[in-house]
Amino acid sequence: MAEHQHTHDTKPLTKNQRLVLERLEKTDGPLSAYSILDELRDQGFRAPLQVYRALEKLVDVGLVHRLESLNAFVACRHPSCQNHQSIAFAICEQCGSVKEFSEARIAEDLTSWAAETGFMLKKTTIELRGLCKDCVAKA
Amino acid sequence: MAEHQHTHDTKPLTKNQRLVLERLEKTDGPLSAYSILDELRDQGFRAPLQVYRALEKLVDVGLVHRLESLNAFVACRHPSCQNHQSIAFAICEQCGSVKEFSEARIAEDLTSWAAETGFMLKKTTIELRGLCKDCVAKA
DNA sequence: GCAATAGACGTAATAGTATAACATTAACAA
DNA sequence: TTGTTAATGTTATACTATTACGTCTATTGC
Known part of the structure; x- marks a missing residue:
């Protein structure tokens, strides 16, 4: 696919x-x-x-x-997204905003977990739920 | 049971x-x-x-x-799941098996990202897609 | 040029996932 | 008992996604 x-x-x-x-x-x-x-x-x-x-x-x-x-x-929203194997999203449950980010360490951790486990990793989904900075400030 | x-x-x-x-x-x-x-x-x-x-x-x-x-x-499948903030799943696209795991480092990375960003983290979704060890062996 | 083919598109129908709204029943405390 | 809350039952509906099939168009090979 x-x-x-x-x-x-x-x-x-x-x-x-x-x-x-x-x-x-x-x-x-x-x-x-x-x-x-x-x-x-x-x-x-x-x-x-x-x-x-x-x-x-x-x-x-x-x-x-x-x-x-x-x-x-x-x-x-990522300029030239192709290098990021592990894209993550932070979704604000208050205002609905979505922040896209990419942490190399997380990608490494998941890759090494896969290697240790013998899992052939094709795609990762990482989605965080919570409140964005602005909505925390308003609360 | x-x-x-x-x-x-x-x-x-x-x-x-x-x-x-x-x-x-x-x-x-x-x-x-x-x-x-x-x-x-x-x-x-x-x-x-x-x-x-x-x-x-x-x-x-x-x-x-x-x-x-x-x-x-x-x-x-996790005995006493309540301590794991960041549960992750590896889903095999071949056989449909799901392996639940929890890596402390990943949880730490996400927590520190949230702290730096001011995001108040409530829940994380981490789902890996790929082939499990057995299905890789068969292929 | 002219089929043959492949890919994008249009449309209708249907499958699959999830919730709203409201009636009823069960559990239980005052 | 009676009032209250939580759980349940039931119908209808909303939301998400795909199957199936037909058409059009661009390209390929002759």
């Missing part, structure tokens, strides 16, 4: 992929596939599959990340 | 909670809420909410974990 080879990916985005990506990039936070669909009806989107197909490609090439714990998607 | 001991869990499980937990404990792998429902129809289960309500409580007290990337649930 998902090959993380977007360094070699030169093919341009299709129209639908571009529309979905632009919608995500304009939004400061995660969007569900169906809310993307609703926001793209004016551009001719009619069915979920148009969104899901675009998302699949965008996630493949690393321009979009899927947040498993939210069933939602965010545009990648 | 061993009794689980949770520090903050004094109330005994209700009938539905016990049935759902037993079903998960008998199964070597994750189950979706709806497959639990199907398997408990003989015990009188009729509607998804009976399963979801039981699962919510079981997850709360730590007897069951939710796998976000699978929309599925597993019984906790």
